[in-house]
Amino acid sequence: MQSKLLATPERANILLGPSWRAVKDKVMGMINDYQLMALVGRAGSGKTHMVLNLCSELRREWLCMYLDAAQLIDKRLGQLLSVAVKDNEDFIKGVLRVAKSKRLSNALSRFIKLSINDLMAASLNYPVDFLTMLHDLTLAVGLRGLVIIIDEGALSQDDQSIGGFITAVHTLRNTMPRLSGLRVILTMLPDVVDYIAKNDPPLFEILNMGVINMPDYVTEEDLMEVADAYGLNGELLGLIKASNLSMRQIICVAELKDLQKCGLQGEVEVTIT
């Protein structure tokens, strides 16, 4: 039951609502010029769904590596990259296979002989060197470059490991000028952006330019599409229209038809604590 509310690559094939498709178009338009992008939106606004959708689309021309950093306690760059290698094993193997038929420099021809385990060890211990090699390899095989998507880098402003994550992003920022084909897409909650704005202004100033805001709530136009897809009835629609619900809240109502379980009671339940 709960898993119906979570994003999966299969489910992410569909983007419901014009607001969400507009965000996707915006990212696809920015991918040429912006190396560091952040999709910002509140919980349940469809960030993970969006990046999964984007990644599968980007894979036509790029090596796209999606990773969910929530599984890590330590979020240093090496840790993040080694998870990225593990989770995107098949796609990296595909690039290595294509590379075998290409003329490569000495360093790269040694690099493609490494196994996935070797690559994980390399990324863990020498993240920046590994990133440079993989980046050069994607360009050498004729791809447009390397896209790294880090989802759930920081869970909230109070996340214990937020410092390591920000350091990792800062390192990526500093590596960007040397690696022209590198693209980094992050997903962030608004409070994490606030945290970076207050604690790491140099990063914020660069990040700020590449911020794309997710739709904060489902507009009536989006709602019509959701209602069609899930067969929502008029009564529920009326309730939903009364307040700004996130996409996940609406999908929850649509799937479960139970306001209490979705945290919404009456119109919008309000309690003072």
Added chain:
Amino acid sequence: MPINERKLAIVSGIVLGEDSEAGISVRLSELRQVLSRRVSNPDAVIGKLTEEGVFKMEKVGGGFRVIIQYTPEVRGIYSNVIEPTISFDDFVKELNNAVIKYANPATGYADLGAVMKHVCGRLGIGELDFDQLFLKAIRINGRRYVLSYGGSHRIRVGSGYYGLVKVIP
């Protein structure tokens, strides 16, 4: 019983004086006389508040007038003593201004803690009043506000604790 001399001076000033644009204006001799019933050295208290900028002296004819400035502290005491009625519309106006003022340039969300401090200071209301009025604003016009987790002051709405707020223009 020991008394808070500073607060007594402000309360007496508010009760004796009259409201004006610049502050609450009260005759110095009158204030000093009232204070002297409970405070041994009223001039010291008045002098200290003047130094801090809460009181301002103004010469009128042969005597002086004290102008009590509308600092957040004074507003707070004022609202406790006289309880001015704040209209809900005033609150919503101040709230919207504050949210826009404190919004993060990248996301448009403002920290509810900063917004609350601003609104409470401007209207002279307490945190509890703010929470109540804020929830009323959401209940009446839920379509105008979007809430998110985080921030330095959290309010429970439905089943979530929210601390960031955005106003939809």
